[in-house]
Amino acid sequence: MKTRTTRSLLAAAALAAALTACHSAAPREAAAHKQAAHDSEPASATRDTFTAHRTAIIPRPLKTQAQRGQFEFDANTPLQVHVGQAGERRVADYFAAKVRALRGFAPVVSETQTASTNARDAIALSIEPELAIGDEAYVLDIQSDGVRIRARTEAGLFYGAVSLWQLLTADGGQGAIRIAAQRIEDAPAYPWRGVMLDVARHFRSVDEVKSVIDQMALHKLNTFHWHLTDDQGWRIEIKQYPRLTQVGGCRILAGANGRDAQGKPRPYCGHYTQEQIRDVVAYAAARHITVVPEIEMPGHAQAAIASYPNLGVTDVVRKAPRVSPDWGVHTYLFGVDDSTFTFLENVLDEVAGLFPSKYIHIGGDEAAKDQWIASKKVQARIKSLGLKDEMALQSWFVGRIGQHLQTHDRILLGWDEILEGGRLPANATVMSWRGTAGAVEAAREGHDVIVAPDRQLYLDYVQSDRDDETPGRFPASTLRNFYDFSIVPAELTAQQSKHVIGAQANLWSEHRRGFDRVQTTLYPRLDALAEVVWSPTANRDWNDFQQRLAPQLARYRAQDVLVSDVAYAVSFKLIDGADGQPQLTLSNQAGFGEIRYRTDGGDPDPTSPRYRQPLPATLPLDLVATTFFDGRPVAAPRRFSARDLAGLSRRTSAGLRPCREGYNLRLEDDAARDGGRDGERAALTVNLIDPCWIYPAAALDGIGAIEVQVGQLPYNFQLWHDTDKIVTRKAVQGGALEVRLDDCKSAPIARLPLAAAKRSDGITTLRAKLPARDGRHDLCFVFASGTHDPLWALDAVTLHPAE
Known part of the structure; x- marks a missing residue:
């Protein structure tokens, strides 16, 4: 759905755009960059720990009041619930298990007649239906002699227990802990706090889905939107129609991914049985x-x-x-015969029996009408129904499905295209993804709205322009971008705003082959989302959020959850110093913490020199830097390494500038760097319309040769009406990479034949001589291959001195 893309953190040196370059003499292992300091010693009571934020809770509570003293929590602290109160007991057992996982012990749960009042030196949980608070609200009262969590419902008690768990694990240690006395009164700002996971493009196991649900629960998110069907796969068993999973649950992947070691097609399959669906729902x-x-x-x-x-x-x-191996907008639509509606209604009958949710999402987006327009049968149906056009036919289609869902007492939910062509069913809810215009229109018409705009809350956008960034769409959607999102469109009146019931982030999975990519795409942007949908806008504070996020990053690692650290990873940028000599600047995206570095190639620690001003880029250079907060790293070390001037000139895929905006993606290669199935894969920045890239302001004094690493990817993209915009250039010498000076339309100053690269699924190194030039010039790289498939891309460019 909606042309989207991505990849897990790779081991590589980091740098920013423009004059920023990636220089890595010896790239680090990928795992080291997936998790900051993951190979450090496990959490323990004896190692250094975070100085806990007084209220290290994400999302930030509605109201906190500091109290005097501290509460001491250890293995002897009892956890009290009322006798016979099953909801309290369930929350207590869950809390105890979570404590054991991180602190190394579990409090003993005991049942008592007076759990809510006899809380001396204990943690008491209490569901009190008469409390004058919301259904998901809670009160957490921490005193030096005991803790009480009170709520009207089990959900509220659960969220109160999660908040206490976060406080008890904020130091990153094990064993006993003291936490600050305080009173917390908390409630969510919105009832819909969601995450969508696409399992149609790349299938995820039941355990992986449960892992996402686990983290949602620990962030007080309450709606898991499961994208189960699409052009690339049907993932839910429908007993009346077994071919949906037998055929629709499998496809042959594009390119080298779709071939086995013998070159034969390799099916990619996966679906959930109805038993598995019920298990996940429960x-x-x-x-x-x-x-x-x-x-x-x-x-x-x-x-x-x-x-x-x-x-x-x-x-x-x-x-x-x-079953499609391609991404993008496809033109296959369901027909509008009565037999097709019988099929859809039968499918929805089984779906309704599996999911107790009052909402069922029917999609409705990107329904390219080409086949309906070309069909005499469909045109006759439009005429017989007295409809204006194909848009009105889709509105009629949605209405008919909505009527059937009402027989199950369910509410139709769809993407904002369901607003087009006519009136929606009165109780239909709209999920606005094409910005917030759909939300405004729907709310004004009296429909409930969930905001999920693609540029603001889509997780398939990259999180940075770093070279070790995972695949995805450009421009970057950073942690700060997520945190700054405002849910209610400014155009709505106060009354209309009441129809905005919440927001969600959507994780499309075209380029997330492995669950590691799902995790690093979700976290920590999920933390920012949680605060956006739970905490009132007036309560949000970016700097305070980052201080609370630091211990949360450690919690992820303690739970063996991979998390992206690009917001805090050190970026390197080359600049010219006052004396004309190159200097290196260090920064991180969030502008948070202390950057410490070493110049001997070793990993920095809290005693290493702190970065305060540009450093001389004296060759040979092997600088490693890390961001620290409160004496602990919040990102993995990043390296800037160059042995000589050629090393300083090297620009990697992310350090080059696209010749045009739009359709810029970062894609994972379909094979390993050496062309095999296993091993590290390159992440390549590509443009789906025009494979043209610029090395800006290249220093060409004394340069006599160029070395370029190139890769090819399958062009498995359907661009619908944008297909005719694709640029192809006449093949020269059987296909070549052309290097042009200053202007991309100028005559080539070098051609690098692609013959060797065509024979490899991996990365190929090409070399050519360059004519002598003085000063700085833009170098433009274009692929003159005669076709747009395969999709050619640059992995790295290095300039070499004349011999």
């Missing part, structure tokens, strides 16, 4: 999370039509399509 419910299924219609239906071709526009499509 698992989420135990954590006060509702699972909302999405079954796409009328578009994004290619996998379903591949399974049952009669569901499509049969007078236009004469044979079954394959």
Whole structure:
């Protein structure tokens, strides 16, 4: 859905754009960059720990009041619940298990008649239906002689226990702990606090899905939107239609990913049985999370039509399509025959039996109408229904599905395209993804709205322009961007704003082959999202959030959850000093913490020199830097290394500038660097319209040769009406990379034939001589290959002195 992309943190040296370059004589292992300091000793009572923020809770509570003293928590602290109160007991058992996982011991749960009042030296949990607070609200009262958590409902008590767990684990240690006495009164700002996970493009196991749900629960998020069907896969068992998973649950991946070691097609398959679906739904419910299924219609239906071709526009499509290996906007739509609606209604009947959620998401987005327009049968149906056009037909389609969902007492939920073409069912809810215009329109028409705008809350955008960034779309959507998001559109009146029931972040998975990429895409932006949907805007404070996030990053590592550290990773930039000699500046994206460095290639520690001003880039150079907060690293070390001037000239994929905006992506290569199936894969910055890149202000004095690493990827993208915008250049010498000076339309000053690169699925090094030039010039690189498939990309460019 909605052209999206991504990849896990790679081991590489870091740098920013423009004159910033990546120089790594010996790249680090990928695992070291997936987790900051992951190979350090485990949390223990004896090692250094964070100085805990008084209220180290994410999301930030509504109201906190400091009290005098501290509460001491250890293995002898009892956890009290009322006799016979099953909800309290469930929360207590969950809390005890979470404490054991991080502190190394579990408090003993005891049942008592007076748990809410007899809390001396104990933690007492109490559900009190008469409390004058909201259903998800809680009161957490920490005194030196005991702790009480009170709530009207089990959900509220659960969230109070999560807050206490965060306080008790904020120091990053094990064993006993003291926490500051304080009173917390807390409640969510919005009832819908969601995350969407796309498992159609890349399938995720039940355990992986549960891992996401676990982290949602620990952030007080309460809605898991499960994107189960799309053009690339049908992932839910429907007993009446077994071919949906037998056929629709498998595809052949594009490029080298789709071939085995013998070069034969290798199916990529996966689906959930109904038993597994029920298991996930129950698992989420135990954590006060509702699972909302999405079954796409009328578009994004290619996998379903591949399974049952009669569901499509049969007078236009004469044979079954394959389950798509491509990303982008597809043109296969469900037909509008009564038999197709019988199929859809039967599917929704089984879905409704699996998911107790009052909402069922029917998609409704990106329904390219080409086949409906070309179909005589569909045009006849439009005429017989007295409809204006294909847009009105989709509105009728949505209305008919909405009527069926009402027979199950369910609410139709769809992307904002369901607003087009006519009136929605009165109780339909709109999820606004194309900005917030859909939210404004729907709220003004009296429909409830969930905001999920792509540029603000889509997780498939990259988090930085670093060279070790995971694949995704550009421009970057940073941790700060997520944190600064405002849910309610300014155009709405106070009354209309009441229809905005919340927000969610959407994780599309086209380029997230492994669960490591899912995790580093989610975290820590999930923390920012949690605060946006729970905490009132007036309560949010970016600097305070970062101080609370520092211990949360340690919690992730203690739970073996991978987390992106790019917000705090050190970036390097080369500049000219006052004396004309190169200098190196150090920074991090968030502008947080202390940067410490070493120049001997070793990893910095809290006693290493603190960065305060540009450093001389004296060759040979091997500088390693890390961001610290409160004496502990909040990111993995990053290295800037160069042995000679050629090393200083090196620019990697992320350090080059695209010739045009739009359709710029960072993609993972479909094979390892050496062309094999296993091993490190390059992350390449590409443009789907024009493979053209600029090395800005290259210093060409004394340069006589150029070395370029190039890669090719399968062009598995469907751009719909933008396909005719793709630029191809006439092949020269059987296909070549052309280097042009200053102007991308100028005559080439060098050509690097692609013959060797065409024979490899991996990265190929090309070399050519350059004519002598003085001063600084932009170098423009264009691929003259005669075709747009494969998609060519640059991995790195290095300038070499003349011999």
